[in-house]
Amino acid sequence: MGATGMVGQKYIALLEKHPWFDVSYLAASERSAGKSYKEAVANRWHMDKDIPANVRDLMVENARDIKKGEDCDFVFSALDSKTAKELEEKYAEVGIPVVSNASAHRHTDDVPMIIPEINPDHADIIPIQQKNRGWEKGFIVVKPNCSVQSYMAPLHALLQEGYNVEELIITTLQAVSGAGHPGVSSWDVIDNMIPYISGEEKKSELEPLKIWGKIGDGKFEYAEKPKVSAHCNRIAVLDGHTACVSVKFDKKPEKDEIIRIWRAFTAEPQRLRLPTAPEKPIIYRDEPNRPQPRLDRDVDKGMAVTCGRLRECNVFDWRFVGLSHNTVRGAAGGGILNAELLKAKGYL
Amino acid sequence: MGATGMVGQKYIALLEKHPWFDVSYLAASERSAGKSYKEAVANRWHMDKDIPANVRDLMVENARDIKKGEDCDFVFSALDSKTAKELEEKYAEVGIPVVSNASAHRHTDDVPMIIPEINPDHADIIPIQQKNRGWEKGFIVVKPNCSVQSYMAPLHALLQEGYNVEELIITTLQAVSGAGHPGVSSWDVIDNMIPYISGEEKKSELEPLKIWGKIGDGKFEYAEKPKVSAHCNRIAVLDGHTACVSVKFDKKPEKDEIIRIWRAFTAEPQRLRLPTAPEKPIIYRDEPNRPQPRLDRDVDKGMAVTCGRLRECNVFDWRFVGLSHNTVRGAAGGGILNAELLKAKGYL
């Protein structure tokens, strides 16, 4: 669903030759419905390889014709938030699990928001969600916003080793692909940057608390810490969100210890050998001027987070720079990894 | 001195038609010496208007031939730091005041580092400096790094009203002109950013403490606060450094109060009606997506700081975005304003 947009196209590109999943159903808005995919994206296919052969001639359905989707084992949703609100529950209701990128249900009480390296156990709420709503087979699982990906895994790796994050001040330098296509006007970013992305800072501040929360009495309880303050900026970069992070822990780890923990970090997707999982979820680079979006975003299929510039902070404990590919790890790739996790756990 | 580089060129462009100062002497490295200015900058004049007529045919001297400069009332130094270290004292020694952009003497004990809106009284150390060194007419005055300009004035305006800054976390998005020409390779910033500028973070963290310091026993005593932590990034913008600022005060001002103070702020350069002084040193814009480098850097001849997005910080008290033109307010224009201040105070 939402197959013709920038993230939808990335899903289709990434799912080519996927060992577990086949694209059998494409849905989009009424405007694209009834056309072959090739026609629906004519002159607006933005990937740097051609449309996969098995998808070129697939008919695009109207996402509102829910019946049409009933043969799918599950659907990925790359819908805009408003349409997602309306449709995702309907798909779940007729028995189709929805693995979503949309923000509509990120803070719905019984919907898990999963980064598989961090909170794979949040999938345990699925039976509760189904019971709450009277759904038998369908359910909704979401992933968080692209802007949080570049620092959540590195901080989680430390948290797991007993270093709890107390305070976090983050400034992001975000790529234009985050706004889709046509998205950001060239007029606005040539010789310019924009110190504002609508809604992005709130998402960056609130989502970590759910991800680090736990399943309480039939719904999620948010973590109380850390306090997060985010400055989100748009810059003239195609792909790859960079975050400058200052962090205060309850107890301050040593520099060597942090780097050791990052480099050793593996989690559920690695243990389960999920096909899209990066071999090493966190790459730490020693060069003083890395990570850089163009050089580091594609590492390990665009699924790893690259960190660098770990140095003491004059105000908090540590500073570092984190980077992740916003339409792969932060969008389509993250959605696919969620689906793989759910498949491995038996939900799909 | 340093007349052929990017900042030197900006000085020459800004001094065209200056009511008080005439360019009568140009010095650069040996490579340019003996050529007319026009020849010396052939194929590397980077300003968007032509070389001023009165400078085109002026002979460029070797900056090391100090005698050649003796007819000047004073010199601007846009030398690189290493050469500045070597030459600025020699010029001062022979009686030529030096108004410098270079970092060489920024932390020299008896050299004032001045932003005229903030610490014009630091010029009072000049007689002490002269006495310390046995100089009669010459002296050295410096300006701080371009990266601190976009938040120092706004914070100082609040400090003056009794809101003392305790902690400061800053992320800058800096323009390529800050590195001069050829400076940053196009390969490094097309579809990319660089999360590192050599030496820049230390400058951003230490210089505010001297600017907010005071003259003690024949030398500067640095302020003890605020604690400053800076992340400095290079992005694909020509001119204009942007800073995302999170700040903690000893007591938290109201939002309206801050904006009122900023909009009302004037200081010594405005009172003295210095020709290069901006009418309003701080512009606050209400639009949610401003300031932006291309739209705001040139306001009031490139000498004002533009602020926006004042909003509460979840970790500290307030967040805002500040922007200033790095080669005008942050370099040549700031140097000229310093010279105007010194002239008005009778030192030149």
Added chain:
Amino acid sequence: MGATGMVGQKYIALLEKHPWFDVSYLAASERSAGKSYKEAVANRWHMDKDIPANVRDLMVENARDIKKGEDCDFVFSALDSKTAKELEEKYAEVGIPVVSNASAHRHTDDVPMIIPEINPDHADIIPIQQKNRGWEKGFIVVKPNCSVQSYMAPLHALLQEGYNVEELIITTLQAVSGAGHPGVSSWDVIDNMIPYISGEEKKSELEPLKIWGKIGDGKFEYAEKPKVSAHCNRIAVLDGHTACVSVKFDKKPEKDEIIRIWRAFTAEPQRLRLPTAPEKPIIYRDEPNRPQPRLDRDVDKGMAVTCGRLRECNVFDWRFVGLSHNTVRGAAGGGILNAELLKAKGYL
């Protein structure tokens, strides 16, 4: 009309302090109608200075309410082509002269397409146009497309001296502002160019023939020469269209002769001292790497054409590079100059 778009905004910026014309009426689409101009362009004012004070609070009318415009002496039209087709004649019909940027009437038989330095006498068709249509006071005058401006004046200067252009192969590198705002997606031009602008090549090939044509029997007769072939490309430049030109004359002028003719060229707007006219319509630069969009587009208020790199062509006679500011000389500034010409000739 079309006051809120990119070209409309440029008109408003350029007309601030115009000695002859005052902005008294603003019209746009229904969406903006009834709002103050300030509100109508909130968060999409793209100029680098603020909205002129006298326009900020002016009410934007619905361009379809033609009656509302009846107090104007004339209107500028920056409408899109389809709306222009529909509305420009209606304004003319009720007695309001229309000075248009739109392409709708560029090839209408009795509508002059004017570059004031080239074919000011084409205004002589106005009485014929009025007679043809039974209009008393109203009429329509248009300007050609922005892409032809950078080579028409230089070629015309030579043509006037007896060097007739036979064949012309042109490649343009056009700025993103030519597509308005949001116009070209940032995704499409970061680390990229687009070798296609819809409709642009045909315009570039046909419009010169009308401009160099003459008034025949109540309508324009197109020139038979030159044959023109255009390649139009979009690149990541904000403003300023560059053209690489190869030209064959009936007899080949000498290089010195060409440069002499260009530098000496003046025409009707200069003789009439029109306020927006550039002092010298053609600037020739000797540097091997000029003109460049950012360095040369703003020369003489953005109204001059800058040429460079005149050198022999191995296939035709001569090659050169021409550059003009597409939203000033090529759009709003060109429209204003047309209006000034019409005013000076007594039509307004």
Added chain:
Amino acid sequence: MGATGMVGQKYIALLEKHPWFDVSYLAASERSAGKSYKEAVANRWHMDKDIPANVRDLMVENARDIKKGEDCDFVFSALDSKTAKELEEKYAEVGIPVVSNASAHRHTDDVPMIIPEINPDHADIIPIQQKNRGWEKGFIVVKPNCSVQSYMAPLHALLQEGYNVEELIITTLQAVSGAGHPGVSSWDVIDNMIPYISGEEKKSELEPLKIWGKIGDGKFEYAEKPKVSAHCNRIAVLDGHTACVSVKFDKKPEKDEIIRIWRAFTAEPQRLRLPTAPEKPIIYRDEPNRPQPRLDRDVDKGMAVTCGRLRECNVFDWRFVGLSHNTVRGAAGGGILNAELLKAKGYL
């Protein structure tokens, strides 16, 4: 040789896992000599994957220590032209064949300048070259400039079918990587383009005549046609040179015929199944807005030329747009393909 520069790095990246060639010897300037490759390119490795493991710790030799290279079967030269002039003959003299990217020997009488799809038979001059110079095993083979690659193969395909090119006017829009690193300053191409690349137009005009020439009496005889006129421009694109081509044939082919010929074209590298050869050397795309550098440069390992926008020319016969990857097909990849051809033909 020249292993540390932009093209040298591209060679090393492309030769990783090459089925026929192993990198066993690295040479560069004195500055890098004696360091491991990893150290020699520290902080200036510009590829988007890491240094291949087998090269990281290889010692970089001083290219002037020719003895050090004697164990190589042959060397690739990515030296700058001046050093190439001096050193390439010396390597050949001691028996080491040189496959060069440099321009030094492109117009040397008995040195072949090869594009394997066009003039593989020019390798036949090697024994003559060796005889002329008294070399036993060594020889020099060069490749042409990157700027001609995007139209030579398409024109050659037509020429082979009996459509001889008479006249050719070309405008290139060239990527910054063509100038190496640091190469083009970011200041010069952000919101700008440069209508000049030193020496490039002459290369583009003369090299095709040698490539389409033939071996005469012990040396190359240049083709007499076509007449070529080139305009070369630098734009803000990382990789991929685009050419806008207007071409006149002795007899004009039909549009369908041209496209058919292009799509069917294969040549010696395809027949010999050279590992780096593209499957189809010419890709024709039907979309109106292709080729585009970012979308098409990497097709078939960056070795294919992509064409589009074939349309009639008002002045000549046909117009089209051609694109090729300047550091792959136009530099390192082209050099490797030359070496593969020489190997297959028994010269290496």
